[in-house]
Amino acid sequence: MxxxxxxxxxxxxxxxxxxxxxxxxxxxxxxxxxxxxxxxxxxxxxxxxxxxxxxxxxxxxxxxxxxxxxxxxxxxxxxxxxxxxxxxxxxxxxxxxxxxxxxxxxxxxxxxxxxxxxxxxxxxxxxxxxxxxxxxxxxxxxxxxxxxxxxxxxxxxxxxxxxxxxxxxxxxxxxxxxxxxxxxxxxxxxxxxxxxxxxxDPPAWYRALGDDVVGPVLRAVHREPGRPWTLASLAAEAAVSRTTLAKRFRELVGEPPLAYLAQWRMALASDLLEDPAVTVAEVARRVGYADAFGFSAAFKRLRGVSPSAHRAGAAHRPPGSAPGRRGATGGEGILATEG
CATH class of the missing domain: 2.60.120.280 (Regulatory protein AraC)
Incomplete structure (x- = not known):
């Protein structure tokens, strides 16, 4: 993936x-x-x-x-x-x-x-x-x-x-x-x-997929977003040191590996929250958080609203409309691509 x-x-x-x-x-x-x-x-x-x-x-x-x-x-x-x-x-x-x-x-x-x-x-x-x-x-x-x-x-x-x-x-x-x-x-x-x-003119992460260091890390993060990743475990995916990964990832993607991971998890969570049958605790678990409290704090910090507010907004949006949310900051992360 x-x-x-x-x-x-x-x-x-x-x-x-x-x-x-x-x-x-x-x-x-x-x-x-x-x-x-x-x-x-x-x-x-x-x-x-x-x-x-x-x-x-x-x-x-x-x-x-x-x-x-x-x-x-x-x-x-x-x-x-x-x-x-x-x-x-x-x-x-x-x-x-x-x-x-x-x-x-x-x-x-x-x-x-x-x-x-x-x-x-x-x-x-x-x-x-x-x-x-x-x-x-x-x-x-x-x-x-x-x-x-x-x-x-x-x-x-x-x-x-x-x-x-x-x-x-x-x-x-x-x-x-x-x-x-x-x-x-x-x-x-x-x-x-x-x-x-x-x-x-694809975004930075798309160009980085072909890189021997960053490409394997991007695929690993998208394949298993809920895994308890650390900089060391991500570096192991690329068979390089943590310093080498951090430097190369920032050069090609525009932000640190763990920042990219956090943004990707919140992107997944945003979509999962639009399904009322999935609890906030289940969303937290699926995107790699041990408890709903820590997930909710991270979601509000990165998305500007709480998970419950995001869910409530999704319930009132017309089908096909764009989510009203704050864009991600910094670099060319996967969330910093608003139409």
Whole structure:
């Protein structure tokens, strides 16, 4: 397990719907921007992503895949000029999987058979939206630019997704579950390809994963966050001295190893606390604290609120909204990545 694995584990669809559309110019799809992430992929033809707010339109070629970070409205159109017109635009309320929103004409999802309706359309596009909340999901969003594009030569996941989806029996009772997991897989593949690209500008801990000293320590901490780690035991994971580990870790990650560990534990605790069935004492045990009192003191010191206040706030937040919390201080720790 590594930090990116932990972030991508937050990408979970529930009732996921992934819409395939065949469109004839002029065409445009207007998204209301409620989704946390939206994925767009032209399978035939090309399109333009128009976001407004002073951002220039971004061209998306056939076979490329774009992941747009929400919230914020945008238009996916055949031409930037089309996006500004009110007539050929189809509005899509991208409330995300499980939402009751529908675009004009047909539901977003169900992998509509538009190809049979208009086989000669100028463009065939796949679009899908995610709405998710929680601390881990917000950290993932904080690492992404407004638009992340993965070129065709790096991403074959869309075509593999279509192939696998075509093999599904439409009458199977578990078909929706399989579609959810396929969509998760498609988005995770795209995000992993993005983080490996030079323009991604990944955080310090991501770059440090390849280091012979820091990499094993990061993986150990994420694999067993509840273990009673000390600087000595972490140094043993890397087979180096405590002094060597402390110096190298700070150089590459921007903070001491035990500070990173504390922040990671609080990140896990934030997500666990959003489940009312898990007691504070159980959360404390799972993130490496011997008692709830010590855990509560550490959580309030690092997060700015008590565990009970955090839980109460989570219970009143709308689904998919970001947690209201104080960002972590110091370095490029895993919690210092707000979207």
């Amino acid at each position: 590594d930090p990116l694995d932990d972030l991508l584990r937050q990408v979970r669809a529930h009732g996921a719907e992934f819409d395939r559309r065949v469109l004839s110019a002029p065409w445009a799809l207007r998204f209301d921007g409620a989704a946390s992430l939206t994925l767009c992929a032209p399978l035939r033809g090309r399109g333009w992503i128009v976001q407004g707010s002073g951002r220039p339109p971004q061209r998306l070629e056939e076979g490329e895949t774009a992941v747009l970070r929400g919230p914020g409205p945008f238009v996916f159109a055949d031409d930037p000029a089309t996006a500004a017109r009110p007539d050929p635009v189809r509005d899509v309320r991208d409330g995300g999987p499980g939402a009751d929103a529908q675009p004009a004409g047909d539901p977003v999802g169900a992998l509509a058979d538009d190809l049979a309706v208009d086989p000669a359309g100028d463009a065939v596009v796949l679009v899908g939206s995610y709405r998710f909340g929680g601390d881990g999901a917000q950290r993932l969003l904080g690492l992404l630019p407004p638009v992340a594009v993965v070129p065709d030569d790096d991403c074959t996941a869309v075509r593999e997704y279509l192939h696998l989806q075509a093999l599904l029996d439409t009458d199977r009772p578990d078909r929706q579950v399989v579609l959810d997991r396929l969509l998760d897989w498609l988005l995770v593949c795209t995000l992993r390809e993005w983080f490996d690209r030079p323009e991604a």
